[in-house]
Amino acid sequence: MGFALGSKAIARGYRLAAYDTIGSTSSEAMERGRAGDAGRLWVVATEQTAGHGRRGRPWQTPGGNLAASLLLSLPKGSAQAATLGFAAGLAVTEAISVGCEDSLRLKWPNDVLIDGAKVAGILLEAVTLATGRSIVVIGIGVNVRHAPEGVPYPATSLAACGSHATPGSLFEALSDSWVEQEVLWDHGRGFSAIRDRWLGSAAGLGAPIAVKMGESVFRGTFETIDSDGRLVVRSGDGSATTISAGEVHFGAAGTAAL
Numbered sequence: 633m634g635f636a637l638g639s640k641a642i643a644r645g646y647r648l649a650a651y652d653t654i655g656s657t658s659s660e661a662m663e664r665g666r667a668g669d670a671g672r673l674w675v676v677a678t679e680q681t682a683g684h685g686r687r688g689r690p691w692q693t694p695g696g697n698l699a700a701s702l703l704l705s706l707p708k709g710s711a712q713a714a715t716l717g718f719a720a721g722l723a724v725t726e727a728i729s730v731g732c733e734d735s736l737r738l739k740w741p742n743d744v745l746i747d748g749a750k751v752a753g754i755l756l757e758a759v760t761l762a763t764g765r766s767i768v769v770i771g772i773g774v775n776v777r778h779a780p781e782g783v784p785y786p787a788t789s790l791a792a793c794g795s796h797a798t799p800g801s802l803f804e805a806l807s808d809s810w811v812e813q814e815v816l817w818d819h820g821r822g823f824s825a826i827r828d829r830w831l832g833s834a835a836g837l838g839a840p841i842a843v844k845m846g847e848s849v850f851r852g853t854f855e856t857i858d859s860d861g862r863l864v865v866r867s868g869d870g871s872a873t874t875i876s877a878g879e880v881h882f883g884a885a886g887t888a889a890l
Contacts, residue, residue, distance in 0.1 A: 634798065634799075634800035635648065635650035635676050635799070635800050635803055635804075636648070636800070636803075636804055637674070637804065637807045638804045638805065638807045638808030638811075639808065640807075640808040640811040640812075641674075641807035641808055641810070641811055644672075644811050644814075645672055646672050646673070646674060646807060646811075647672060647673045647674070648673070648674050648676065648807075649664075649673060649674070649675045649676070650675075650676050650677070651675075651676070651677040652677065652678060652679065653677060653678075653679040653680075653681065653695075654675075654677040654679075654680060654681070654699070655680065655681050655682040656680055656682045656699075656701075657675040657676060657677055657680065657699045657700060657701035657771065658675075658701040658755065658757060658769050658771035659682070660675045660701070661673065661675045661701040661702070661703040661769045661771075662703075662757060662759070662767070662769050664703060665703050665705070665759070665767035665769065666759065666761070666767070669703060669705075670705055671703045671704045671705035671767065672703070672704065672705075673702070673703040674700060674701070674702055674703075674803075674807060675700070675701045675702075675703065676698070676699065676700045676701075676799075676803055677699045678695055678696060678697065678698065678699070678799045679695045679697075679699075680699045680773075696776060696777030696778055696799065697773070697774060697775055697776045697777060697778055697789075697799065698772075698773070698774040698776050698799040698802055698803055698806075699771075699772075699773050700771075700772045700773075700774075700803055700806060701769050701770065701771045701772065702720075702769065702770040702772075702810070703767065703768075703769055704716070704767070704768045704769075704770070705765060705766070705767055705768075706765070706766040706767075706768060706819075707765065707766075708763070708764035708765055708766075712819065712820025712823060713756070713758050713766060713768050713820075714756065714758075714860070714861060715817070715820055715823045715826065715860070715861045716756060716768060716770055716817065717741055717742040717754050717756045717770070717861070718738075718741075718742075718823070718826050718827065718830045718857075718861055719810075719813040719814065719816070719817045719826050720742070720754045720756075720770050720772060720810070720813070721738045721742060721743075721744060721754055721830060722738075722809075722813050722826065722829055722830060722833075723806060723809040723810040723812070723813045724744050724752050724754070724772060724774065724806065724809075725738065725744060725833060726805075726809040726812070726813075727802060727805040727806035727808075727809045728744070728751070728752075728774075728790065728795075728797075728802070729795075729797075729805070735747045735793070736833065737833055737834065737835035738830055738833045738834055738835060739834075739835045739836070739880060739882075740834070740835075740854075740857065740863050740880055741861070741863075741877075742754035742755065742756070744774075745835055746788050746793055747788070748786060748835070748882075749779075749785075749786035749787055749788035750775075750785055750786065750787045750788070751774065751775050751779075751787070751788050751789065751790065751793075752772065752773060752774040752775065753772075753773050754770065754771065754772050754773075755770075755771040756768060756769070756770055756771075757769045757771070772806070774790070774799075774802060775787065775788065775789040775790065776789060776790050776791065776795075776797055776798065776799050776802055777789060777790075777791045778791075779792065790802075813826065816829075823859070823861070824859070827857060827859070827861070830857070831856065831857065834854075834857075835882065836854045836880075836882040837854055837856075838853065838854065838855075839853065839854055839882055840852075840853060840854075840882070841853065841854040841865060841880060841881070841882055842880075842881045843863065843865065843875055843878035843879065843880055843881075844878055844879040844881070845875070845877070845878040845879075850865060850867075850873060850875065850878070851865075851867070852865040852866050852867040852868065852873065853865065853866045853867075854882075855872065858874060862874045862875060862876050863875040863876075863878070863880070
């Protein structure tokens, strides 16, 4: 299996539950949180049989890739949980060292791209318990050795970019890079700094964009993300629209009919 926490993660009190094969690391983490686990727990595996992404879409994790989910517990009244995905995106990009860092970009809200192709996805799931405490699971899937086939978007793997990373070596780096972003995030108080870093690696910034929201498509120019992590799109008439959720398309797909 070969999974281990990095030294920074150990020092910060993180724990690890590792599997060769599991249905879903995020489902396992959520079940543990509902059962009273206090969090700061990584659940990791090299193969998932029932992984899921946004909107319940399947996320393929064949053997040789990495599925990692982080269980966190937030105090009552926490309002910045949604911004954790941006911190996680930065942690993933810092953990990936493949000799093509200049090609790494972050796609709103929670994808990591190499040369425009998806190499990692991030999914946040949150539940408020009867006590008022919130549990958040940050699910991270990385195509280490294999890229999925038959998906409606370009996909790649670290191996295709020349990386010799293994799921174990990548996870150890990720567990440590997360610590740096967690400290910077500071329960949401440091999101401004996270936002600045994220925008520095944002895909499509200043370019045409199309955002599909249900049956509707909104087009404009990707201007920025706001202080809550929402997408800000500038339309042709100069007005700005703030978008909380949607499926983003850049380039030709941003101007063509979807």
